[in-house]
Amino acid sequence: MASSRVRLSDVAREAGVSPTTVSFVLNGRCDSIAPETQQRVLAVAARLHYRPHLAARALATGRTRRIGLILNQPESFSTNDTYFSEVLAGIIRRATEHDRNVLLLSAHYPDWRSLFTDITGGAVDGVLQISKFVLDELTPALIQADFPIVCVSFKHEDDHCLTVDCDNEQGGYLAARHLMDLGHQRLAVLYPGEEISWGRERMAGIQRAAEEAGVPSEWICALAWNEAQMPNKAWVLDAVAWVQRLAPRPTAIICCDEVRARMLAEMLPSVGLTVPADISIVSFNSTETSARCVPPLTSVRQPLCDIGRAAVDLLLDRIQGRTPENPVLLFPMALDVRQSTQAPRGEVAPGTLRSAPISRTRTRL
Amino acid sequence: MASSRVRLSDVAREAGVSPTTVSFVLNGRCDSIAPETQQRVLAVAARLHYRPHLAARALATGRTRRIGLILNQPESFSTNDTYFSEVLAGIIRRATEHDRNVLLLSAHYPDWRSLFTDITGGAVDGVLQISKFVLDELTPALIQADFPIVCVSFKHEDDHCLTVDCDNEQGGYLAARHLMDLGHQRLAVLYPGEEISWGRERMAGIQRAAEEAGVPSEWICALAWNEAQMPNKAWVLDAVAWVQRLAPRPTAIICCDEVRARMLAEMLPSVGLTVPADISIVSFNSTETSARCVPPLTSVRQPLCDIGRAAVDLLLDRIQGRTPENPVLLFPMALDVRQSTQAPRGEVAPGTLRSAPISRTRTRL
DNA sequence: CTGTTAGCGCCTTCAC
DNA sequence: GTGAAGGCGCTAACAG
Numbered sequence: 001m002a003s004s005r006v007r008l009s010d011v012a013r014e015a016g017v018s019p020t021t022v023s024f025v026l027n028g029r030c031d032s033i034a035p036e037t038q039q040r041v042l043a044v045a046a047r048l049h050y051r052p053h054l055a056a057r058a059l060a061t062g063r064t065r066r067i068g069l070i071l072n073q074p075e076s077f078s079t080n081d082t083y084f085s086e087v088l089a090g091i092i093r094r095a096t097e098h099d100r101n102v103l104l105l106s107a108h109y110p111d112w113r114s115l116f117t118d119i120t121g122g123a124v125d126g127v128l129q130i131s132k133f134v135l136d137e138l139t140p141a142l143i144q145a146d147f148p149i150v151c152v153s154f155k156h157e158d159d160h161c162l163t164v165d166c167d168n169e170q171g172g173y174l175a176a177r178h179l180m181d182l183g184h185q186r187l188a189v190l191y192p193g194e195e196i197s198w199g200r201e202r203m204a205g206i207q208r209a210a211e212e213a214g215v216p217s218e219w220i221c222a223l224a225w226n227e228a229q230m231p232n233k234a235w236v237l238d239a240v241a242w243v244q245r246l247a248p249r250p251t252a253i254i255c256c257d258e259v260r261a262r263m264l265a266e267m268l269p270s271v272g273l274t275v276p277a278d279i280s281i282v283s284f285n286s287t288e289t290s291a292r293c294v295p296p297l298t299s300v301r302q303p304l305c306d307i308g309r310a311a312v313d314l315l316l317d318r319i320q321g322r323t324p325e326n327p328v329l330l331f332p333m334a335l336d337v338r339q340s341t342q343a344p345r346g347e348v349a350p351g352t353l354r355s356a357p358i359s360r361t362r363t364r365l
Numbered sequence: 366m367a368s369s370r371v372r373l374s375d376v377a378r379e380a381g382v383s384p385t386t387v388s389f390v391l392n393g394r395c396d397s398i399a400p401e402t403q404q405r406v407l408a409v410a411a412r413l414h415y416r417p418h419l420a421a422r423a424l425a426t427g428r429t430r431r432i433g434l435i436l437n438q439p440e441s442f443s444t445n446d447t448y449f450s451e452v453l454a455g456i457i458r459r460a461t462e463h464d465r466n467v468l469l470l471s472a473h474y475p476d477w478r479s480l481f482t483d484i485t486g487g488a489v490d491g492v493l494q495i496s497k498f499v500l501d502e503l504t505p506a507l508i509q510a511d512f513p514i515v516c517v518s519f520k521h522e523d524d525h526c527l528t529v530d531c532d533n534e535q536g537g538y539l540a541a542r543h544l545m546d547l548g549h550q551r552l553a554v555l556y557p558g559e560e561i562s563w564g565r566e567r568m569a570g571i572q573r574a575a576e577e578a579g580v581p582s583e584w585i586c587a588l589a590w591n592e593a594q595m596p597n598k599a600w601v602l603d604a605v606a607w608v609q610r611l612a613p614r615p616t617a618i619i620c621c622d623e624v625r626a627r628m629l630a631e632m633l634p635s636v637g638l639t640v641p642a643d644i645s646i647v648s649f650n651s652t653e654t655s656a657r658c659v660p661p662l663t664s665v666r667q668p669l670c671d672i673g674r675a676a677v678d679l680l681l682d683r684i685q686g687r688t689p690e691n692p693v694l695l696f697p698m699a700l701d702v703r704q705s706t707q708a709p710r711g712e713v714a715p716g717t718l719r720s721a722p723i724s725r726t727r728t729r730l
Numbered sequence: 731c732t733g734t735t736a737g738c739g740c741c742t743t744c745a746c
Numbered sequence: 747g748t749g750a751a752g753g754c755g756c757t758a759a760c761a762g
Contacts, residue, residue: 398732
């Protein structure tokens with residue numbers, strides 16, 4: 001049974017029409033085809049269990065109806081960092097709605113060139129890249145080759161590049177502003193450094209809040225991690241030691257990564273610092289990871305699922321040649337206040353700092 | 366620039382050889398080609414930035430070098446159930462090692478037929494299916510079409526079907542045995558019912574442990590959830606109420622799902638039951654989800670990443686026509702004892718039950 | 731050891 | 747409204 005594949009021509013012959021007609025009917029180009037003929041073709045196709053051969057179609061049309069998702073590392077999934085998973089869920093759902101499939105492209109390719117070769121060799125019509133890539137050569141190469149690409153949650157140097165991201169500057173501002181409203185003035189910031197766009201931007205927001213509150217910028221101390229590494233306990237331990245060494249000790253920590261924030265919350269008590277009594281913590285992303293910490297972490301939320309969906313939309317537009325008026329799409333962030341933040345003890349009471357109400361409208365630079 | 370794609374024939378012409386030669390060189394069939402010619406071809410290909418067109422190759426060879434992963438629901442990722450993510454990480458890594466890509470196939474297709482059409486229409490060379498499918502028609506259809514498929518973490522009716530799974534019966538046994546060794550005799554079991562293979566099997570293991578310990582099977586009470594639904598609080602609340610109504614009340618709960626187990630641990634205190642003082646909990650999977658509960662959950666672990674890897678290996682073998690001697694690959698489970706289990710108060714002391722040491726070698730039926 | 735040739739299955743611009 | 751014909755880029759027999 002099922003000896004050889006049923007082809008378009010088989011359907012045509014069986015229905016007594018030409019291949020063209022069948023192709024037209026099956027691809028919706030049926031404006032110019034007798035309704036009766038359409039019915040017949042459809043019926044025959046169904047009866048024969050005709051299934052178009054995707055590779056043949058792709059060869060003929062130059063389109064695969066597939067989009068690629070570049071993974072910096074397979075562990076992206078297993079860090080218990082649901083950030084990635086939630087964005088992915090949005091991507092998959094939207095892609096499916098558009099009748100597109102998602103091809104996972106692992107950066108664990110032997111080298112970036114072979115990945116580049118596959119991508120531009122017709123594996124997919126376009127790619128989504130989440131997070132700054134470990135293989136720094138790939139992105140510029142794709143952009144230069146004019147291959148459709150959308151950067152998700154990070155900004156490429158080239159402003160021209162399609163991007164979906166959050167307003168990280170605002171996020172940083174929200175976090176710092178919340179703390180300063182509570183009376184905190186000396187802050188420790190844990191972040192991926194200035195190389196990573198969201199690290200840089202969040203820090204900028206934090207500094208804007210400090211300025212606004214009249215807090216000297218030297219009171220904001222920052223420690224950077226290596227974003228190429230997965231979160232690990234050793235680094236967080238070092239960070240804790242670093243915080244302890246600071247004099248005067250900061251009364252609050254802003255940690256730009258959820259997994260590390262949780263580790264932090266777990267480790268601080270063991271060095272005698274109770275959260276939030278002795279030290280407050282603000283985290284980012286606000287997925288369940290934050291909510292389920294002990295104590296539940298105050299966290300800056302971003303609409304992860306929407307980001308995934310928007311990225312797909314943008315990419316498909318680009319693939320179809322439509323250039324959006326604005327290449328960079330920014331989503332707003334919001335603060336989820338939980339139990340990891342409170343006023344510092346014996347510090348300046350809230351309200352004495354010079355600052356405008358947090359709900360004030362702000363302008364993006 | 367980059368006007369039109371560089372083709373194989375371009376390389377051939379430029380190198381002064383035939384397309385065949387180029388094809389051979391580029392595909393490793395170079396046993397029969399002068400080393401010098403090879404060098405020349407390779408050099409030209411590199412100079413011209415030649416990149417083979419994947420669709421064309423797929424059309425000619427009938428192979429895509431892609432494997433599909435059928436997702437029952439995009440939410441698979443975002444339930445904070447790292448189970449799926451960890452298996453996926455294994456899959457991706459192994460696939461990449463074999464120079465294969467993973468195509469995500471969402472069950473959110475309009476209907477299972479269109480998914481079937483894509484799959485058998487040459488989108489992928491074979492598929493991995495994790496968890497029993499919501500669309501029950503797809504799997505049998507693929508199997509009947511003799512399309513390469515590997516079932517991961519569930520068993521299809523057809524024993525013939527390639528499967529990678531854990532020894533769930535053993536897992537159930539380990540969980541129950543641990544509790545009974547502690548002195549528990551009345552157990553509540555939360556599971557997906559007998560329809561789901563791992564539910565059925567774990568329950569069988571639990572009952573074997575009960576038998577072995579001389580515990581009457583009526584003392585093991587089970588409540589089934591609907592596996593087609595994502596874990597939700599309402600169900601867990603009902604489950605808690607159900608446990609409370611049982612008389613005599615069980616002293617321990619075995620919950621076959623990690624997310625629900627965590628919810629359980631969170632809700633029980635609110636009805637006056639302390640874990641583990643009043644009631645013990647054993648969970649499954651033992652990912653970070655279990656470890657980070659309050660209290661950390663005793664849990665039955667399975668080698669999730671290895672399962673993913675093994676599934677890929679099995680599928681690729683099948684695709685290449687190699688039929689493994691044993692279609693079903695079972696991984697052993699192990700028990701991670703944490704803080705959610707302890708001896709019941711005022712119950713029979715450990716040791717009085719008739720049972721062999723847990724380390725005893727056991728035979729699979 | 732290398733070149734010639736004939737598809738792989740579908741799409742699509744043209745005439746009819 | 748429908749059919750004929752060429753081509754998408756690569757592979758793999760089969761000669762030579």
